[in-house]
Amino acid sequence: xxxxPEVETIVRKLRPAIVGRVIARLEVYSAKSFLGDRLxxxxxxxxxxxxxxxxxxxxxxxDRVLLTHLKMTGQYLFQNQDQLxxxxxxxxxxxxxxPGKHTRVQFDFxxxxxxxxxxxxxxxxxxxxxxxxxxxxxxxxxxxxxxxxITVVYLSExxxxxxMTIKQAIMLNEILCGVGNIYACDxxxxxxxxxxxxxxxxxxxxxxxLLTSMKKIIASAIKNGGTTFDGKYVxxxxxxxxxxxxxxxxxxVAKSCYNCGGIIKKITLGGxxxxxxxxxxx
DNA sequence: CGGAGTGTTAGTCG
DNA sequence: CCGACTAACACTCC
Numbered sequence: 114x115x116x117x118p119e120v121e122t123i124v125r126k127l128r129p130a131i132v133g134r135v136i137a138r139l140e141v142y143s144a145k146s147f148l149g150d151r152l153x154x155x156x157x158x159x160x161x162x163x164x165x166x167x168x169x170x171x172x173x174x175x176d177r178v179l180l181t182h183l184k185m186t187g188q189y190l191f192q193n194q195d196q197l198x199x200x201x202x203x204x205x206x207x208x209x210x211x212p213g214k215h216t217r218v219q220f221d222f223x224x225x226x227x228x229x230x231x232x233x234x235x236x237x238x239x240x241x242x243x244x245x246x247x248x249x250x251x252x253x254x255x256x257x258x259x260x261x262x263i264t265v266v267y268l269s270e271x272x273x274x275x276x277m278t279i280k281q282a283i284m285l286n287e288i289l290c291g292v293g294n295i296y297a298c299d300x301x302x303x304x305x306x307x308x309x310x311x312x313x314x315x316x317x318x319x320x321x322x323l324l325t326s327m328k329k330i331i332a333s334a335i336k337n338g339g340t341t342f343d344g345k346y347v348x349x350x351x352x353x354x355x356x357x358x359x360x361x362x363x364x365x366v367a368k369s370c371y372n373c374g375g376i377i378k379k380i381t382l383g384g385x386x387x388x389x390x391x392x393x394x395x
Numbered sequence: 396c397g398g399a400g401t402g403t404t405a406g407t408c409g
Numbered sequence: 410c411c412g413a414c415t416a417a418c419a420c421t422c423c
Contacts, residue, residue, distance in 0.1 A: 115402065115403095116402060116403095119402080145417090167403080167404095182403080182404085183402095183403090184402095184403050184404075184417095185401070185402065185403055185418090186401090186402090186418090186419080186420095215419090232418095233418080233419055233420070234401090234417080234418045234419050234420080235417075235418055235419080236403065236404085236417060236418065237403090274410085274411090275411085275412095276411075276412075277411085277412070281412095284403095286403095286404075293402055293403075294401095294402055294403090295402055296402095340402080342401090342402070343401085343402095343421085345401080345402070346402070363402085383412090383413085383414095384413090384414075384415090385401095385402095385403095386400075386401080
């Protein structure tokens with residue numbers, strides 16, 4: 114269930130794996146997982162792989178883009194048959210049967226490599242769109258949290274009109290993209306700000322602290338290859354990330370806060386589990 | 396067995 | 410405009 118660091122990790126591994134490959138076959142096992150007209154996809158070449166917010170962009174020839182949102186349980190898994198036949202090492206998930214129970218879409222490339230879109234809960238999707246449609250599709254999205262456009266002045270202006278809590282506000286995609294539940298909780302802990310504060314109540318000094326924390330937490334999670342709980346996020350080889358050992362508060366209810374030793378509490382905000390330390394987060 | 400919870404986000408309704 | 414709530418779905422945990 115990827116947030117920005119997990120999606121970014123997938124994109125970085127997917128790019129060298131599939132750029133230049135030609136789609137030889139497409140199999141859709143779950144109709145609702147593939148949106149758009151998929152005629153003429155066979156024979157298309159992958160030109161590049163990118164990311165916007167938590168979406169993966171697979172650029173094809175003829176100005177087409179396969180846009181993917183992994184939502185809660187989506188995964189891309191890549192297997193390279195020709196490398197195996199040439200004596201390469203099996204990938205980490207080689208024990209995994211692919212296509213499997215949760216495989217919703219399968220791409221076969223010329224030469225034998227295959228890309229699987231697995232998604233247990235079927236919230237995720239792959240959508241075939243035309244490149245010129247992208248700006249329209251992204252219209253309601255704020256800048257990525259790591260974008261230079263996100264400044265204290267920008268956040269202050271955006272939050273001033275909102276009555277919601279600061280935690281809900283930093284997860285709102287129309288303001289800024291890429292901060293999901295884990296990193297929202299952790300950023301607030303790092304910045305020593307309570308998730309229960311109203312967004313408009315933060316002063317510029319607190320906003321600056323929060324912004325620094327969000328960027329730091331996200332960058333560190335990318336460096337660590339993302340956070341894996343229960344195997345729900347894995348990279349394209351089926352491998353878990355390494356950031357779970359670095360998590361500050363998410364999922365650590367009743368454990369002690371690394372800042373101050375206080376006991377971490379769990380509450381619900383906007384229907385999402387929210388972990389924080391009421392001793393040092395004020 | 397029933398109910399709650401899960402890393403997302405659109406949509407609806409007041 | 411805003412915010413509260415729900416649905417989409419499958420599975421695990423208590």
